[in-house]
Amino acid sequence: MIWTTWRQFRGQALVGVIGLALIAAYFLYLGFDIRDSYDSYRAQCASLADCGPQLSQFSADYENTLLYLAALLGLIPGLLGMFWGAPLVARELEAGTQRLVWSQSVTRRHWLAVKLALVGLASMVVAGAASLLLTWAASPVDQVADNRFSTILFGARNIAPIAYAAFAFVLGTLIGLLVRRTVPAMALTILAFVVFQFLVPNVIRPHFLPAEHLTMPMTVQAINQARSLGSITGAPVVKGLTVPDAWVTDVSELLTKTGEPLDEGIFNECFTNAPETGTAEGPYGDTAVCLAKHDVHVEVAYQPTSRYWSFQWLESAFYLVLAGLLAGFGFWRLQRRPS
Numbered sequence: 001m002i003w004t005t006w007r008q009f010r011g012q013a014l015v016g017v018i019g020l021a022l023i024a025a026y027f028l029y030l031g032f033d034i035r036d037s038y039d040s041y042r043a044q045c046a047s048l049a050d051c052g053p054q055l056s057q058f059s060a061d062y063e064n065t066l067l068y069l070a071a072l073l074g075l076i077p078g079l080l081g082m083f084w085g086a087p088l089v090a091r092e093l094e095a096g097t098q099r100l101v102w103s104q105s106v107t108r109r110h111w112l113a114v115k116l117a118l119v120g121l122a123s124m125v126v127a128g129a130a131s132l133l134l135t136w137a138a139s140p141v142d143q144v145a146d147n148r149f150s151t152i153l154f155g156a157r158n159i160a161p162i163a164y165a166a167f168a169f170v171l172g173t174l175i176g177l178l179v180r181r182t183v184p185a186m187a188l189t190i191l192a193f194v195v196f197q198f199l200v201p202n203v204i205r206p207h208f209l210p211a212e213h214l215t216m217p218m219t220v221q222a223i224n225q226a227r228s229l230g231s232i233t234g235a236p237v238v239k240g241l242t243v244p245d246a247w248v249t250d251v252s253e254l255l256t257k258t259g260e261p262l263d264e265g266i267f268n269e270c271f272t273n274a275p276e277t278g279t280a281e282g283p284y285g286d287t288a289v290c291l292a293k294h295d296v297h298v299e300v301a302y303q304p305t306s307r308y309w310s311f312q313w314l315e316s317a318f319y320l321v322l323a324g325l326l327a328g329f330g331f332w333r334l335q336r337r338p339s
Helices: 002-047 052-074 076-095 098-102 108-145 160-179 182-207 220-225 264-273 285-292 305-336
Strands: 212-217 246-251 297-304
Touching: 002 052, 002 076, 002 108, 052 076, 052 108, 076 108, 076 160, 076 182, 108 160, 108 305, 160 182, 160 305, 182 305, 264 285, 297 305
Parallel strands: none
Antiparallel strands: 212 297, 246 297
């Protein structure tokens, strides 16, 4: 059974090896280029008291490139599930070739288990190797930028993509088992994976560990960190706030000293009628001075960056458990379906 599965899969495996070799060649080139640039910027800092501007420029030089690469690599698990997982069973059910195997000594569960183990392991190896190559190439920039909790970057670094690949592959296999048509199963697999990759970072990931909390007064600096000042109840008012060395997961609306939401009339009065004469720091400086008279503050929920690896392990475990549950359902469904 293992030999049969390998012969069916060897063409796809060859494509995966070639693709991984191309990725490795580019990331090795990029990694050495980033390290040369990092050494150059560090050399410029030798005679300077503050190296911050140089390191910020170094990070900015590669920020967009690494972001695009992370987005592309984030699709690899989904593509593996689409092209390796979805056709794995659907193609055989569509053609009816599974009956030949089931009429021999191989049981249905043994048949499915071998396919899941062999091709699933290959999927995890490809996704993991690509992720580790990108992690190595980008490590100097990640150390300087310190934004590893970014949704796109987090999902393309270290161990999480290995679990994504396992989940996407099992998901594709299960969809193929249920749909029994290759092309629809492939389309549904990539769609379902994209939906999961949107929901988990925004809805589930922030709650893997209890958040830390702090109160931030609405100072001039806090106002100028905000993206806009259009509404006291809308997210754009507060989502621009940052906390050093932390991933901000939630920020309250503007609150008074008693913890009650700030009256909209007071906010509009400060925002509209503040002189903005330049007597206070920043474009919204006078607005901040006005709000400060009412002891306005926001409550921030955040995850310290020291928890990064905890989140990597927790999210990986979450996806692996999902993959195990899907696989278990697949074994149950295969045993019950008519031959």
